[in-house]
Amino acid sequence: MKIFYAIQATGNGHISRAMELLPYLQQYGKVDIFLSGANSSLRLDAPVKYRSRGLSLFYTCKGSLDYFSMVKNISPLQIKKEVAALPVEKYDLVINDFECITSLACRQKKVPSIHFGHQASFMSAKTPRPRRQSRTGEWILKKYAGATQYMGLHFRQYDDFILTPVIKSEIWNARSRNDNYITVYLPSYCDCEIRKFFGKLTAYRFQVFSREVKVQTKQGHLTFIPVSKERFNESLIHCAAIVCGAGFETPSEALHLKKKIMVMPIKGQYEQQCNAAALEQLGVRTLTRLTDDFNIIFEKWYAGALPVDISFEYNAGQITALMMQKADACL
Template sequence: MKILYSVQATGNGHISRAMELLPYLNEYGDVDIFLSGANSSLDLNFPIKYRSKGLSLFYTCKGKLDYTKTAFALSPLRLRKEVKDLPVEKYDLVLNDFECITAMACAAKKIPSINFGHQASFYSANTPRPKEKSKMGEWILKNYARAPFYIGLHFQRYDNFILPPVIKKEITRAQPAAKDFFAVYLPSYCEHIMEKYFHPLSPVRFHIFSWQTKNVKRSGNITFMPVEKALFNDALINCSGIITGGGFETPAEALKLEKKLMVIPISGQYGQQCNAAALEQMGINKLDKLDDDFTGHFNDWVQTKPVKINYDHSTEDIIANVMKLSIAHINKNNSYDLLTDPLLYSLH
């Protein structure tokens, strides 16, 4: 079987998930990778067949999406050419992790595809949303990478087509500790802004992962670290708690490790607002932004206990379900239902 796996690189979460899934996906056929976007700090570490700038997201230094810079980076003519040139018709199965060029190419060439990933879970009305819904945000989530069929991933099983998170093996096999530092990953904030709010918390120590840092460096009670897989995994496993954005993979891994977790979703990024709403329902602390009240919020948060959730499933089980569903869909065998599959019960 020839498989095209399209991965959105507007953040490190999609790349991290792909790195974990690909060894298992390769067992089902010959896999070619299409990587789209330019926001990831991680290397995929697998051969990439097709590459595109796609739609890249840009941020201000203060935790917000930079709409102007994001819009100016768009190139409609380039996108049109890439849609035409992407040979989706050569593949038996197209798995698409929220990538718009693949979705448009499949629609134009009438090739069936599977939207597989976290964003696919938002096609369920049961998936948590913030109190104030965004009409534009909802439209983007449901139209950016449309497909005939969806398999979602989320913190909990809100619907029968939603599976639990993909957790890296380095995390599932880890023996977590609680050393005297907190891990921080807030990619939409610049270092000088984070210094303003984390320096006053001295002598509490922070390991802050920053896209601006190429080598480890110290700044008072802060150690700035480059966004590298091994360094980040080690910090996540050994920290006393983690402060991060409203993404999906990092909060899921923090939950798996039973770490204290605080989320600060990126302003203007509706998917992160939705994730934060889901985490709030689970008892996780959420802030709207870093501001002058952060010291008080932090001091209250460190007194809380971690939320416990059971993530005992394996990535191999997730891929087995995905492939079973995908092949059934491609063969138009709609009798297969994820809800009734005995394998799914190990994924609850």
């Protein structure tokens, strides 16, 4: 079987998931990868046959989307050319992890595909949403990577086509430990903002994963660390708690490890607002943004927070097997 696997490289979650699934997918046939996007911090440890700048998300220093940079990096003519050139029709199976060029190519060439991943779960009205829904956000989640089949991932199985998250084997098999520090991963905030708000919390130690530093840098009780899969896994496994964005992979891994979790959705990113609503239902502390009284909020939360009692049913191998069963409907 020839498998086309389209991976969104906006952020690190899609790449992290792909690296976990790829060895299992390769048991079913030859896998060619299409990597689309321009702002992930992780490297995909596999050959990439097709590559595109795609449509990427960019962030300001203060926790919100940078719309100017996003629009500046869109080239409709280039996207049109890439859609026409992408040879999806030559593959037995097309798997799309929230990538629009592949979706458009499949629709144009009438090629069936599976939209697999977290965003696919929002095809269900049962998946949690914030109190104030966004029409634009809903349209993007449902139309950005349209397909003929959907297989979603979420914190809970809200519908019959939704599975629990893909957890990296290093996390799935890890023995969680509390080394009395807090992991911080807020890539939509600059280091200067992190120093401003976390600098007041001198009674705690923080390991901050930064998109700015090239080498580990210690500044008092704050240690800034370049983003890497291995270093982040180690930090998460051994931390007492984590403060992070309301993405999907990192909160999922923290839930699996039974860590205290505080999340802050990126301003303007509707998917993260939906995730925050789901996490809030589970008992996770959510904040809209960093504020001047963050030190007070943090101390109150840290003193009283308890890990969420949740277990995920499927490992990566089982999820891949279930996806291939669903692929029978596409073949």
